[in-house]
Amino acid sequence: RTPIELAVIPGDGIGPEVTREALKVLDVVAPETFTATHYSLGAEHYLTTGEVLPDEVLEEVRGRDAILLGAIGGKPNDPGIPPGLLERNLLLRLRFALDHHVNLRPSRLYPGVASPLANPGEIDFVVVREGTEGPYTGNGGSIRQGTPQEVATEVSLNTAFGIERVVRDAFARADKRRKKLTLVHKTNVLVHAGSMWWRIVNEVAEEFPEVAVDYLHIDAATIFMVTDPARFDVIVTDNLFGDIITDLAAAVTGGIGLAASGNLNPSRTTPSMFEPVHGSAPDIAGQQKADPTAAILSGAMLLDFFGFAEGAERIEQAVAADIAERVAGESRPTAAIGDAIAARV
Amino acid sequence: RTPIELAVIPGDGIGPEVTREALKVLDVVAPETFTATHYSLGAEHYLTTGEVLPDEVLEEVRGRDAILLGAIGGKPNDPGIPPGLLERNLLLRLRFALDHHVNLRPSRLYPGVASPLANPGEIDFVVVREGTEGPYTGNGGSIRQGTPQEVATEVSLNTAFGIERVVRDAFARADKRRKKLTLVHKTNVLVHAGSMWWRIVNEVAEEFPEVAVDYLHIDAATIFMVTDPARFDVIVTDNLFGDIITDLAAAVTGGIGLAASGNLNPSRTTPSMFEPVHGSAPDIAGQQKADPTAAILSGAMLLDFFGFAEGAERIEQAVAADIAERVAGESRPTAAIGDAIAARV
Ligand SMILES: CC(C)[C@H](C(=O)O)[C@@H](O)C(=O)O
Ligand SMILES: CC(C)[C@H](C(=O)O)[C@@H](O)C(=O)O
Numbered sequence: 193r194t195p196i197e198l199a200v201i202p203g204d205g206i207g208p209e210v211t212r213e214a215l216k217v218l219d220v221v222a223p224e225t226f227t228a229t230h231y232s233l234g235a236e237h238y239l240t241t242g243e244v245l246p247d248e249v250l251e252e253v254r255g256r257d258a259i260l261l262g263a264i265g266g267k268p269n270d271p272g273i274p275p276g277l278l279e280r281n282l283l284l285r286l287r288f289a290l291d292h293h294v295n296l297r298p299s300r301l302y303p304g305v306a307s308p309l310a311n312p313g314e315i316d317f318v319v320v321r322e323g324t325e326g327p328y329t330g331n332g333g334s335i336r337q338g339t340p341q342e343v344a345t346e347v348s349l350n351t352a353f354g355i356e357r358v359v360r361d362a363f364a365r366a367d368k369r370r371k372k373l374t375l376v377h378k379t380n381v382l383v384h385a386g387s388m389w390w391r392i393v394n395e396v397a398e399e400f401p402e403v404a405v406d407y408l409h410i411d412a413a414t415i416f417m418v419t420d421p422a423r424f425d426v427i428v429t430d431n432l433f434g435d436i437i438t439d440l441a442a443a444v445t446g447g448i449g450l451a452a453s454g455n456l457n458p459s460r461t462t463p464s465m466f467e468p469v470h471g472s473a474p475d476i477a478g479q480q481k482a483d484p485t486a487a488i489l490s491g492a493m494l495l496d497f498f499g500f501a502e503g504a505e506r507i508e509q510a511v512a513a514d515i516a517e518r519v520a521g522e523s524r525p526t527a528a529i530g531d532a533i534a535a536r537v
Numbered sequence: 538r539t540p541i542e543l544a545v546i547p548g549d550g551i552g553p554e555v556t557r558e559a560l561k562v563l564d565v566v567a568p569e570t571f572t573a574t575h576y577s578l579g580a581e582h583y584l585t586t587g588e589v590l591p592d593e594v595l596e597e598v599r600g601r602d603a604i605l606l607g608a609i610g611g612k613p614n615d616p617g618i619p620p621g622l623l624e625r626n627l628l629l630r631l632r633f634a635l636d637h638h639v640n641l642r643p644s645r646l647y648p649g650v651a652s653p654l655a656n657p658g659e660i661d662f663v664v665v666r667e668g669t670e671g672p673y674t675g676n677g678g679s680i681r682q683g684t685p686q687e688v689a690t691e692v693s694l695n696t697a698f699g700i701e702r703v704v705r706d707a708f709a710r711a712d713k714r715r716k717k718l719t720l721v722h723k724t725n726v727l728v729h730a731g732s733m734w735w736r737i738v739n740e741v742a743e744e745f746p747e748v749a750v751d752y753l754h755i756d757a758a759t760i761f762m763v764t765d766p767a768r769f770d771v772i773v774t775d776n777l778f779g780d781i782i783t784d785l786a787a788a789v790t791g792g793i794g795l796a797a798s799g800n801l802n803p804s805r806t807t808p809s810m811f812e813p814v815h816g817s818a819p820d821i822a823g824q825q826k827a828d829p830t831a832a833i834l835s836g837a838m839l840l841d842f843f844g845f846a847e848g849a850e851r852i853e854q855a856v857a858a859d860i861a862e863r864v865a866g867e868s869r870p871t872a873a874i875g876d877a878i879a880a881r882v
Contacts, residue, residue, distance in 0.1 A: 275732075276725040284726070308763045310655040327672075327693070327727060334729045338736065342697040344729040348672070352687040378777070380621040381629070382672060384679045384689040387620075391683065411784035418653045418763055418788045432723070436781060439756035443763045 195227045196498055199256040199463065203234040205472025206482035206526075207262025213484035213530025214260060214491040217510075220534045221503045222495060229256065233282060235266030235273055235472070244281040250289060258494055259286070259465035262487065263472035280330065287323050290462040292455035293354065294361050295323035295431075296493070297438040297469065299421075304516040305446035313422035315445050318369075320362035320426060321434025323455055325354040326385075328431040350385040350430070355392045361458060362428035363400040372425035373397075374406040376413045376433050385430070393428070413437055417444060442469055450515075452489035454497060464497055466490040480525035485511055488533055510536035540572045541843055544601040544808065548579040550817025551827035551871075552607025558829035558875025559605060559836040562855075565879045566848045567840060574601065578627060580611030580618055580817070589626040595634060603839055604631070604810035607832065608817035625675065632668050635807040637800035638699065639706050640668035640776075641838070642783040642814065644766075649861040650791035658767035660790050663714075665707035665771060666779025668800055670699040671730075673776040695730040695775070700737045706803060707773035708745040717770035718742075719751040721758045721778050734775070758782055762789060787814055795860075797834035799842060809842055811835040825870035830856055833878055855881035 200215070202208035218226060231249060238244055253259060264283050266273050286292070301307055301315035327348040334344035366373040375393045379386030390407075397405050408416065410433045416423060417440050429437060442451035451469035468486030476482060489511060496504035510533045524532070545560070547553035563571060576594060583589055598604060609628050611618050631637070646652055646660035672693040679689035711718040720738045724731030735752075742750050753761065755778045761768060762785050774782060787796035796814035813831030821827060834856060841849035855878045869877070 275735075276728050279725040280728070306655075308655060309653055310651075311653070327691075330728075332693070332727075332729045334733065336697075337733075340697050340701070342733055344695045344733045346672075346693040346695070346727045346730050348677070348691040348693070350689045350691070352681075352685050356685070378780075380624040381777075381780075382677075382691045383621050383625070383675075384677045385691050388679065388687055388689045390620075411780050414759065414781055414785040415788040415793070418785065419792075432726075435723075435726075435756050436759055440759040440763070440785070443760040447764075448760070 194225050196225055196257045198226050198228045199253045199259045200228045200230045201233050201259060201261045202230065203262040203264045203472060204236055204266060205263055205474040205477040207234070207264070207472055209478070209480065209482050209526045210468060210484040210487035211260060211262035213526060213533075214487040216530045217488050217507060217534045217537060218491045218495065221506055221537045222500055225500070234264045235270070235278055238278065239266070239272050244278065245285055250285070253286075254290065254462055256463050258463045258497070260491065260494065261465055261467035263468065263470060265472040265474070267474045284328060286465060287455050290465065291324060291457045292465060293322060293324045294358055294454075294456040294458055295321035295434060296454040296456055297321060297434075297441070298452065299438070299441040299445045301445045302450070302512050302515045304518060305450065306520070307444055307446055309418060309421070309444055312444060313420070315421045317421070317424035317441070318365060318426055319434055319438050319441060320358055320365065320428045321438060322354060322358045322429070322431050324431075325350055326431035348382070348385060348432075350388060352388060352392060355389055356396065359392050359396045359428055362426050363396050363403055366403045366426040367400050370425040371403045372406065373403050374408055374413075374424055374427045376408050376410055376427055376429040376437060378410050378433070379407075380409065389430070410436065414440055417441060438469065448486065449483040450485050450489070452486050452493055454490070454493040456497065466494040480527060481523065482526050484526050484530050485515070485533075488530065506537045507533070539570050541570055541603060542601045543571050543573045544598045544604045545573045545575045546578050546604060546606045547575065548607040548609045548817060549581055549611060550608055550819040550822040552579070552609070552817055554823070554825065554827050554871045555813060555829040555832035556605060556607040558871060559832040561875045562833050562852060562879045562882060563836045563840065566851055566882045567845055570845070579609045580615070580623055583623065584611070584617050589623065590630055595630070598631070599635065599807060601808050603808045603842070605836065605839065606810055606812035608813065608815060610817040610819070612819045629673065631810060632800050635810065636802045637668045637810060639703055639799075639801040639803055640666035640779060641799040641801055642666060642779070642786070643797065644783070644786040644790050646790045647795070647857050647860045649863060650795065651865070652789055652791055654763060654766070654789055657789060658765070660766045662766070662769035662786070663710060663771055664779055664783050664786065665703055665710065665773045666783060667699060667703045667774070667776050669776075670695055671776035693727070693730060693777075695733060697733060697737060700734055701741065704737050704741045704773055707771050708741050708748055711748045711771040712745050715770040716748045717751065718748050719753055719758075719769060719772045721753050721755055721772055721774040721782060723755050723778070724752075725754065730775070738773070755781065759785060762786060783814065793831065794828040795830050795834070797831050797838055799835070799838040801842065811839040825872060826868065827871050829871050829875050830860070833875065851882045852878070
């Protein structure tokens with residue numbers, strides 16, 4: 193159905209600037225496809241109002257079709273914001289409340305982008321990170337806080353239900369790509385969760401006989417990520433290992449300035465959320481210094497999610513063409529990059 | 538006291554070959570300093586006897602002064618060895634039973650070694666990985682195994698006692714080095730354990746006013762490990778994050794063929810254990826193809842731990858000199874590399 197109702201959360205720092213460019217490009221490639229309602233949420237909003245994500249706002253957002261998010265986060269070590277508060281009560285709350293179980297993070301080394309690797313090869317893979325379980329559930333606690341006898345636990349919660357749905361999603365993606373799936377875990381140490389991941393990957397593998405299955409411990413996966421990242425096609429992994437491997441993947445493909453992500457509920461019973469992987473970078477905020485490419489590519493993921501594959505493809509090609517012409521050391525204003533990509537789509 | 542009684546566990550695959558060279562070099566640099574008792578443990582021993590680490594053997598090893606370990610692990614996916622069995626019941630059992638709470642892993646890019654990074658810079662840091670807590674305690678379990686309703690937990694156990702002793706060790710090392718300590722964790726998500734790590738690092742920092750303290754989330758740490766590894770001096774982190782970051786560190790400094798480690802109990806009430814970070818590499822075992830450098834450097838760590846700093850230094854310099862003369866693509870037999878380094882010390 194159109195128009196698609198977007199909840200736009202520009203957030204903090206460079207968030208508003210890059211989100212503006214993402215919307216600009218969406219508007220060119222798919223005019224009259226979206227309506228946007230802006231929500232003021234994030235560090236600034238919290239510092240002014242004391243609110244993080246009021247229940248009414250969450251429920252209103254739940255009624256939209258999708259969320260476009262810029263970046264969340266105040267100045268580093270701002271004493272006015274308890275550490276982790278916005279991450280847990282805004283970003284992770286949205287992911288958990290809206291059941292964003294497929295956290296999709298593509299990694300591609302665009303021609304013309306400098307990788308920190310000497311011989312990066314052709315990097316083009318996607319990570320399917322589980323988004324609603326594992327060590328991210330906030331389960332755990334501590335006793336005797338602040339004393340030499342303090343004990344703290346962090347509990348990773350894992351369900352066959354939760355694993356099976358992302359594993360199936362990852363296999364389906366691999367089946368449409370180069371037909372290779374790599375499970376990343378630490379099964380030799382985290383044996384309870386690990387053996388369940390193993391079992392379910394092997395079970396679902398029978399439905400996808402053409403997909404070759406590989407396994408790497410997370411530590412070995414980080415090695416291959418710098419020695420042979422071209423080996424990866426689709427990686428499926430848990431919430432924490434996915435967090436780690438996708439930042440490393442962004443680094444080897446030229447930095448988080450280019451990394452897009454989708455927090456998807458493929459069943460579409462709630463709005464999925466699209467966001468650049470980068471943070472709010474308060475040090476360069478409001479100066480038109482931010483690169484909006486990751487936000488623009490997140491917009492392409494949004495389009496693709498709603499079935500506009502051709503429009504998504506046009507944005508990706510426009511981005512690739514823009515990147516290919518970038519000159520090392522150049523600094524175009526945020527809006528100029530958005531304009532240039534919008535002009536190409 | 539000399540002689541120092543070594544328990545030598547050559548283990549599987551290339552383990553015996555590389556251990557032989559480590560002992561060869563130790564014997565040259567510190568003659569008549571060690572006696573060695575060999576213990577047959579590992580995959581082969583398990584397949585022949587069904588034993589992993591009998592209690593009597595553990596108790597005998599406990600009576601030695603130190604352990605030199607080669608590598609543990611059978612052929613990949615050997616159906617005769619349950620996955621994780623040797624890791625948990627041999628390697629981790631030794632670390633936990635002998636209270637190896639300081640898992641020390643130096644990373645240095647030797648001149649002449651090819652890093653996968655285009656501009657690696659001068660890499661020289663040590664990771665102090667906690668070795669007896671965190672997600673490695675085997676705490677957790679599962680219900681409804683093998684069904685679509687399975688639920689599995691993995692519990693990370695963290696104590697102020699356990700954190701404080703490694704944090705203090707790490708600060709002391711930083712104080713003797715470039716005076717920079719980086720805590721790596723994921724405090725914005727793992728808030729219970731994370732805030733205890735934060736608190737204790739800040740408390741111990743007061744005893745080391747000259748050491749500058751930095752903090753990085755594990756995901757950001759992997760980015761810096763490929764974009765600016767020279768920034769690190771001493772990293773202190775938990776058992777799982779330490780496992781991940783040290784493999785990545787080994788990769789950026791030219792591979793796990795050079796990475797040494799010490800599993801230390803600095804209180805010396807139990808034998809500490811020295812082992813190369815690499816595995817048993819069964820595919821090249823017994824062919825004199827393995828690089829014994831990591832095992833030889835682990836021997837240097839052993840010497841250093843027993844106060845023979847000058848001998849340790851001689852081994853390191855001999856290794857550096859040997860590496861500097863290596864020619865890309867050359868393949869010297871394992872024993873020839875050991876001989877060359879032994880001749881230089
Ligand atoms: C901000 C933080 C909670 C978040 C995460 O750990 O998921 C971020 O690192 C990410 O990867 O989106
Ligand atoms: C074999 C495995 C249990 C071990 C670990 O995870 O500690 C290894 O990866 C290491 O780093 O020594």
